[in-house]
């Protein structure tokens with residue numbers, strides 16, 4: 001399998017890549033050369049046939065096309081693209097500054113849109129491939145960290161529409177909505193029972209990729225938790241503090 | 243603060259949990275003592291640090307190098323032995339030493355200097371360790387081998403996590419030609435028979451171990467099944483490991499008292515009668531041979547909310563083993579008892595547990611002071627024999643038993659990182675005799 005991973009140093013992406021490693025060829029994208037190197041070596045030992053790394057700050061949208069060009073040049077045909085970059089920014093800072101909010105939206109939503117726009121066309125030409133986008137259960141309803149929620153919600157809706165377009169061309173798009181995962185992003189939270197390991201969600205993600213699922217809540221119970229959260233009346237919901 | 247449980251789910255303990263995701267991540271700036279933990283598969287309190295910080299090393303699970311020709315593995319400390327096996331077995335290599343579960347980290351295997359069914363041949367895990375990288379609170383990373391920083395190396399092997407944070411390690415592997423184990427299971431009726439069997443088998447078999455019935459009374463005490471095995475010779479088949487079937491899991495903590503005198507007797511009785519013939523030959527996948535308990539995830543929940551204990555000692559005289567079993571059966575029995583004769587290898591670490599002698603591991607549900615008083619009796623038998631208890635399995639040994647078990651501990655103390663400590667260490671170095679709860 002030829003796999004491109006954007007945000008390849010993310011804990012969730014690493015766990016997914018480790019499961020897919022045997023015989024795969026990877027093109028890994030993230031900001032830190034050193035971390036990318038550690039991930040690349042790990043995947044090689046786990047059986048990957050070839051691993052190429054590419055350093056880029058995804059906030060620099062001008063670099064997106066060049067990055068994807070290089071990915072397709074390196075791999076030839078691409079079977080799977082995983083978009084897993086993201087930040088859980090400082091909500092309070094966002095409330096005080098649009099610049100901060102914009103930055104969060106650029107990282108978590110607009111960069112995804114930029115990448116998907118190019119990717120969609122490339123995969124349509126290929127008439128083959130799967131795109132897996134890591135959204136979040138946070139995108140299902142605007143809560144306290146509503147800037148992040150908005151970005152993830154917008155991503156999910158964008159993917160929903162794009163999926164319809166891709167479908168007609170034999171290209172598949174999977175939206176992944178993880179619940180709470182123990183990763184650097186959530187390291188500063190006090191982690192209760194609902195937190196699971198990146199390995200746990202990776203198992204579901206890989207399975208969903210193989211089964212060509214459209215929408216994945218992982219672990220499964222988040223589908224029902226979010227159903228409950230979404231069905232709370234707004235008058236009640238606005239008074240709640242989570 | 244969050245609760246962190248060791249495998250025995252006793253004692254209860256809370257700590258600040260601090261995950262480490264990259265080798266270059268700094269240690270937390272904390273005034274409280276810290277301690278690295280892996281999978282928390284130790285039974286007692288060597289992996290607990292009440293009121294302090296626990297450095298979670300599991301995210302450090304990247305491989306660094308694997309030489310499939312020379313059989314040498316380098317990886318981060320949070321990689322589990324199961325993950326190592328998944329990589330190496332298809333290339334014809336095996337772990338040099340493995341404990342009875344694959345769900346332990348390389349860091350944990352080093353810090354407890356774990357042993358396996360091949361101790362008589364291979365010694366403990368530390369004997370195969372080539373180098374390790376150790377981060378200490380002075381901010382430096384020490385690259386230790388038997389010769390460079392050799393003292394720190396010997397202190398860290400079996401060092402119970404007290405010398406700092408192990409970041410990565412390099413160890414040598416054992417060549418195999420098949421993932422299968424050619425094993426033989428032999429019934430024995432008495433301990434004397436067991437000792438004869440193991441004496442006869444150790445030369446010709448890589449792996450030997452025995453399960454014994456320590457729940458049934460009278461002449462049944464000490465009967466058991468002796469297992470011996472060797473890596474099978476490849477028959478030209480595919481050597482990829484069988485895909486891991488998702489194990490059954492005990493979904494929640496079972497009610498107190500589920501494991502009691504009656505159920506323990508039943509279990510031991512059934513286990514004994516599992517095999518009709520005196521001898522049974524077969525070829526099994528290595529996972530079935532080494533990790534039968536991994537087939538039931540979270541089985542420690544069977545013991546209920548109060549948790550359970552494992553009492554693992556090493557003693558020199560067969561008579562002491564018999565005496566221990568007599569006491570155990572008299573006071574209600576043990577749910578699972580395992581016996582193995584260790585080989586004659588020099589210990590790689592200052593505080594290594596495995597040493598020449600007979601090791602006996604006994605599981606007990608936590609029955610409060612009744613159990614404590616039994617274990618105190620056993621302590622006296624072990625002490626009188628100049629034996630030792632295994633810290634990885636311990637949550638209660640008195641300080642004097644620790645110092646008697648580990649005569650090199652004064653040489654070990656200078657290597658302890660001043661910012662590191664553990665509940666175990668606090669307990670066994672406490673000066674008051676009331677330290678045993």
Ligand SMILES: Cc1cc2nc3c(=O)[nH]c(=O)nc-3n(C[C@H](O)[C@H](O)[C@H](O)COP(=O)(O)OP(=O)(O)OC[C@H]3O[C@@H](n4cnc5c(N)ncnc54)[C@H](O)[C@@H]3O)c2cc1C
Pocket residue numbers: 249277278279280281282283284285288289299319320340341342343345346347348349350351352353354355356357358359401402403404406407408409535634664
């Ligand atoms: C079913 C079962 C069977 C077992 N069978 C055996 C057996 O046959 N033989 C045997 O020897 N043991 C056996 N054990 C015990 C187990 O192998 C050890 O307790 C092992 O050390 C657990 O590894 P862990 O990753 O869970 O470490 P933890 O339990 O989390 O920690 C163990 C120790 O290692 C230290 N440590 C962990 N990671 C690091 C690090 N990166 N740097 C520094 N210190 C670190 C901790 O501070 C602690 O002192 C068994 C345990 C179970 C549950």
Ligand SMILES: NC(=O)c1ccc[n+]([C@@H]2O[C@H](COP(=O)([O-])OP(=O)(O)OC[C@H]3O[C@@H](n4cnc5c(N)ncnc54)[C@H](OP(=O)(O)O)[C@@H]3O)[C@@H](O)[C@H]2O)c1
Pocket residue numbers: 007008009010011012013030031032035056057058059083084085086087107134135136137177178179180181182183184185186
């Ligand atoms: N953790 C959770 O509980 C959770 C829950 C739901 C959804 N998610 C989503 O899951 C995805 C993965 O997150 P994670 O939890 O695995 O977090 P993580 O380990 O912190 O990973 C975040 C990744 O995003 C990359 N990144 C961030 N900004 C970037 C930028 N401007 N340019 C390039 N790369 C950038 C980071 O690269 P660097 O290494 O260069 O920093 C890192 O690889 C994210 O989309 C997140 O929103 C997480």
